Amino acid sequence: MSISIHSIHKTFGTYKALEDVSLDVPNGSLTALLGPSGSGKTTLLRIVAGLEFADPGPGRILFHGENVVDIPAGKRQVGFVFQHYALFRHMTVADNIAFGLTVLPRHQRPSRKEIGDRVAELLSLVKLDGLDQRRPHELSGGQRQRVALARALAIRPKVLLLDEPFGALDAQVRKDLRRWLRLFHDEIGLTTLFVTHDQEEALELADQVVVMRNARIEQVGPPQKIYDHPRTPFVYEFLGNVNKLVTPAGVTRYVRPHEIEVKFAAEFDLQTDRLAEVQHLFSAGPVASLSVRADDGQFIEVEISRKQLEELALSVGDKVALGLPVSS
């Protein structure tokens, strides 16, 4: 089910959290709301869920064309997953997952047997078979978040909303769960909107990335397009390391560290290259990063492969020629 957001505003007192935000989330997509804290991304997600109300006005939120602005959160059929899991700590895993079904009015409530079957099915979907009688505090962070996901899916939601779903997890669990979620999404095909402040996460996971800043949407597009063609300096800087270079003509250029070619100083080409001196070398990773000082005094970060570093046999103090990409 697609989500369509039209000119939503939200103010808390005098603070503007969202200003005229419009966005389309295509059916079946995995869309990331990416931005620094305070950019309004969580507020937007909560408004879509119905946990927060947009300012009165012409703003609309459509689920598959139907305006849901006046529908309370409990009737919107959204699956919502919180950053800190928000599991019911006094209930077992099974009771947590069954909650959305057991609170249904009696005439809609499935039988005990049906609920049990659904819980077992969801547990195996999130790969937690056999943990049904555990309590939340007996689970790891990654397991808790998968219980929270199963609980959200139990009500057969029309859309899935995740608020910083990996924010409270360790780096390794985070990476594993992220990949798992991507595969999981492809398997169940539910329209999913998730909030993150981690650009790597957004770029790796999403079909569509929405970059937000200061209560507004800065740019929307597929990850690669946003990374390669940022529309504003903010998006450029937010989506990963970037060098801000001022050309002799006084024009500011943004160049990513891996876009710069490093050559022996002897190969210097006056037309396209800059001369620089290596200030610092860091090669304890898949790529080597160099910090160099250009002849005009600007510091530039460069990334090259380990192999190339060996070929160039660079050390601190060496002179190199930098080949900058032709400006687009």
Added chain:
Amino acid sequence: MSHSEVTTESRAVRVLLIAAAGGVVALFLLLPLMAVFIEALRKGWEVFFEALRDEAALSAVKLTLTAAAISVPMNTLFGVAAAWSVTKFRFKGRALLISLIDLPFAVSPVIAGLVWVLLFGSHGWFGEWLQKYDLKIIFALPGIVIATAFVTFPFVARELIPLMESQGSDQEEAAVTLGAGGWKIFWRVTVPNIKWGLLYGILLCNARAMGEFGAVSVVSGHIRGETNTLPLHVEVLYNEYQFSAAFACATLLALLALVTLGIKSAIEHFTGHSSNGHY
């Protein structure tokens, strides 16, 4: 609590500190408690039970229980409602409400009693109106209940506010998105999460309600066998030089305190092991 080599003091200092603390506890807490029981039994069990079987004493116990039975549930209800509204919602005047909840703690109990006399006494604001309809509040049970309820109002709310504040509204919000209504959320999510704190608050509220002296003393009128609560009865007996009887009744209040402490430590034992992470 584990000991650390770095922060621990020399043996002599430790012994000295523990002895000092133990001494203070013995002098200020244990000695008075023992004195109550020793004085009560000075003239033997016969006199002790006689004092408790006395009609005025029984009526005082009954009145105390009645006042607590009304004011404690009332304050439980209001306390939960106040804590719920203050912690789950943000609204104008929220800070003022939190301060107002503390008002009974800040005001001297005598003033807390006098206020009601000023309002409902025969020369008070509503005195004439009450007389016209033959309603009696001051020097009667309603006055005692009102005074008790006023003084003990903050206990439940004070216990719950920090607890609910620290738990946040995540679980309630999760329940909302899962389709639960307000009533179901309250009983199935909120109450299980606060039940120990709530029980603790009720316990303290009850202990204070039964032990309240100042405010109740002002509104009661000290009518023997009618408007004397247990603490007031103890005072009356004491003023009449019936020391053994006074202390015999005081043992009931002391026992109440001991039972309260016992349940309190049981609660802490039960909840002490639960960790405070995110679920």
